[in-house]
Amino acid sequence: MVPLIAYLIVAAGLFSLGMYAVLARRNAIAILMGVELMLNAVNINLVAFWRFSQPVTEAANGLKVGMAGQAFAAFVFVVAAAEVAVGLALVISMYRNRRTVIAEDIDSLKF
């Protein structure tokens, strides 16, 4: 069986890729895609920790099996969907008003 650490390292790589996209890209939609990569890395970690702790929890609690990891991952899906819907609505609204999707040009709140 593939050990837990292999999943964690893959997730760390995916998180770092998303972090680079958020820090370095100009386009607001590219930044949102970077956030998606980071959320997916977190989901891999949650499910991997659940998978490798679940048989232990099951033995300790008898029949009542903890599903915390999978439930958390499901809630991350919900939050990601909400985040993308609102984020893309903001991008489209900004494009309509300012004719730009470049994050640095959206600076009307800057003093």
Place this chain on the structure above:
Amino acid sequence: MPNVDVVQWIAFVVLSLLVLGGGLMVVADQNLFHGALWLLVCLFGVAGLFVMLSAPFLAAVQVLVYMGAIVILIIFAIMLTQKMMGQREALNDRWPVGLVMAAMAFLLTSFVLVLASNSPLLAGATGNVTGDTILKLGNSLVDTGQYALPFELASLLLTAAMIGAIVIAREEA
């Protein structure tokens, strides 16, 4: 009869290559539309990892919600704002700082993980998951003793996000 371990490792390596390769192309491809298509590859690899971790429901949701809905939404937004594409560099002036920070994050995390690889926390249980995890997940989401309240709050959040998105993106008459 091939060894089960070897088959699992092969599947894991292929899926990890899909995840990390797709993620790398999302970050590296200057064409935003191609980036969105690479995001599909990456998300498919994550769905495969969910299957390997005995979370079939999450894998199905990953394909339906992430690949089916979120990426389509992103592609819509790219097409609606396409006039800006290719006019300026894709990276901002401080991209080397971002590169160093992301590389540091990955290297430090992997370093700590490898250092701690012998600890009992990371050893985990290698036993098989028993029973119907989809049934258990469904029951725990509507069980008032477990996640019924967060479940209701999640639906409230989705409603608020939907109304907010409509209000923000609507053209002012």
